[in-house]
Amino acid sequence: MNTGLAELQRLFQDRLLAGGNDIERHLKDRGPFLKVYDHAYLARLLEVMGEDFPAVHTLLGDDQFGDAAVAFVRAHPSRARSIRWLGAGFSAWLREADPWRNLPVVADMAAFEWALGLAFDAPDSEPVGMPALAAVPAEAWPGLRFEFHRSLNIVRLAVDVAPFQRAVAAERDPEAAPEPLSEPGDCGGFGATWKACRCAIGRYRWMRRRGSIA
Amino acid sequence: MKSRAHNFSGFGLGFRPQHFPDILGGANAADGVDWFEIISENFIGVGGMPMRNLMRVSDDYPIVMHGVSLSIGAPDPLDRDYLQGLMDLAERLQPEVISDHLCWTGAHGVNLHDLLPLPLTAETLVHVADRVGQVQDFLGRRIALENASTYVTFTADARSEWEFLSELSERADCELLLDVNNVYVSAFNHGFDAADYIAGLPAKRIRQIHLAGHENNGDHIVDTHDAPVADPVWDLYRDTIRLLGPVPTMIERDANIPPFADLVAELQLAREAAGKAGHGAAA
Numbered sequence: 001m002n003t004g005l006a007e008l009q010r011l012f013q014d015r016l017l018a019g020g021n022d023i024e025r026h027l028k029d030r031g032p033f034l035k036v037y038d039h040a041y042l043a044r045l046l047e048v049m050g051e052d053f054p055a056v057h058t059l060l061g062d063d064q065f066g067d068a069a070v071a072f073v074r075a076h077p078s079r080a081r082s083i084r085w086l087g088a089g090f091s092a093w094l095r096e097a098d099p100w101r102n103l104p105v106v107a108d109m110a111a112f113e114w115a116l117g118l119a120f121d122a123p124d125s126e127p128v129g130m131p132a133l134a135a136v137p138a139e140a141w142p143g144l145r146f147e148f149h150r151s152l153n154i155v156r157l158a159v160d161v162a163p164f165q166r167a168v169a170a171e172r173d174p175e176a177a178p179e180p181l182s183e184p185g186d187c188g189g190f191g192a193t194w195k196a197c198r199c200a201i202g203r204y205r206w207m208r209r210r211g212s213i214a
Numbered sequence: 215m216k217s218r219a220h221n222f223s224g225f226g227l228g229f230r231p232q233h234f235p236d237i238l239g240g241a242n243a244a245d246g247v248d249w250f251e252i253i254s255e256n257f258i259g260v261g262g263m264p265m266r267n268l269m270r271v272s273d274d275y276p277i278v279m280h281g282v283s284l285s286i287g288a289p290d291p292l293d294r295d296y297l298q299g300l301m302d303l304a305e306r307l308q309p310e311v312i313s314d315h316l317c318w319t320g321a322h323g324v325n326l327h328d329l330l331p332l333p334l335t336a337e338t339l340v341h342v343a344d345r346v347g348q349v350q351d352f353l354g355r356r357i358a359l360e361n362a363s364t365y366v367t368f369t370a371d372a373r374s375e376w377e378f379l380s381e382l383s384e385r386a387d388c389e390l391l392l393d394v395n396n397v398y399v400s401a402f403n404h405g406f407d408a409a410d411y412i413a414g415l416p417a418k419r420i421r422q423i424h425l426a427g428h429e430n431n432g433d434h435i436v437d438t439h440d441a442p443v444a445d446p447v448w449d450l451y452r453d454t455i456r457l458l459g460p461v462p463t464m465i466e467r468d469a470n471i472p473p474f475a476d477l478v479a480e481l482q483l484a485r486e487a488a489g490k491a492g493h494g495a496a497a
Contacts, residue, residue, distance in 0.1 A: 044277055082256070123260060
């Protein structure tokens with residue numbers, strides 16, 4: 001009896017996601033080169049994670065980065081059309097998953113690198129300039145709503161990851177491990193806020209302390 | 215919206231970020247390249263410098279859009295958002311060809327980001343032809359489907375891949391993107407004659423040709439796109455052009471990417487190969 005297309009695809013996918021063997025009996029000669037697909041799946045995902053998070057990779061080293069990236073893609077198989085978005089949930093996952101949740105520097109670095117990536121290729125939108133604002137009648141001002149440019153991403157960091165990331169991006173050896181930020185004032189010591197902006201790709205600026213943002 | 219009056223022909227390369235400075239470096243920067251192919255997914259829903267670079271190159275060169283996520287053989291409904299993204303990009307670029315692969319890339323919402331093989335059955339043929347029809351209706355134009363490299367075949371297979379593609383292209387009224395390296399790779403892995411494959415395809419539907427490098431592991435070959443085109447693939451390409459006549463041809467290089475000038479030089483080999491097959495100038 002022939003097994004239908006959808007069932008064969010279910011078995012094939014189970015092989016790649018969970019190592020299942022049931023697809024083999026539906027392959028000629030039991031698929032001696034099935035290993036090519038086995039290898040390609042994780043190798044491709046690891047390569048992309050390494051490209052998107054080079055400073056996390058440097059911070060952790062090959063083995064630990066590989067462990068983290070594999071565990072992440074096992075926990076969160078990609079659902080996006082473009083592999084560009086594979087790492088979208090990496091920093092959030094690192095904040096929750098053992099043993100990484102005990103190392104906030106790792107999640108912070110991932111969040112920082114992801115925000116820099118978004119700054120690079122986020123969809124275009126036209127910033128509002130002074131002439132456009134000046135043309136808005138005074139009575140309409142109370143109803144105005146502003147949105148940030150889509151390349152702007154704000155991440156809250158507990159660790160000063162920027163110098164380390166900057167060194168990795170410049171292919172230099174980082175001089176020191178990232179240090180926790182001592183955050184005075186209204187941020188309460190748990191973090192600082194950074195902004196990545198398209199105007200200078202790969203750069204970022206201090207924003208005001210949270211308490212002083214209206 | 216731009217409109218183009220030229221005929222699509224000649225020899226192209228992939229538009230890869232490593233080569234942006236060479237390609238965009240001023241007049242005649244990309245001499246020797248007649249057109250560029252983009253990976254569609256890299257430019258759907260993005261802006262910034264990558265999109266600006268693409269729009270600049272599209273002012274000067276014909277563009278073809280090559281996708282990896284259409285998942286034409288998948289069990290899930292077609293992703294309308296993705297199709298809309300393709301359409302929006304096509305509106306901006308006016309590409310000569312929109313292509314993807316005969317494959318599936320995941321099921322039940324998951325994307326495995328690989329070009330996975332399909333069982334070559336009547337059921338698959340009906341399924342894929344119906345979906346190609348849906349895509350073409352949505353986009354308002356034909357698409358081209360490429361033969362992917364495969365490393366397994368199914369016990370359920372009821373026809374050869376070239377028979378499948380021939381039937382599919384007639385039934386769905388679509389075009390084909392013939393990857394000559396993939397034919398060579400699959401022929402080696404599965405023990406069929408690459409010449410039979412190419413001779414078995416409907417020549418009039420072949421819109422574009424891909425060439426690429428591979429890795430020979432002794433008992434099997436992997437399509438890696440990380441090396442120059444191999445000699446036996448050049449031989450097969452010459453035979454292909456002899457059979458088909460001139461077909462726009464490009465070299466894909468996605469890893470271990472050499473300087474732009476090296477790829478332009480390799481592309482010249484494709485021109486010469488087509489010339490030796492009697493179709494160099496026209497191709």
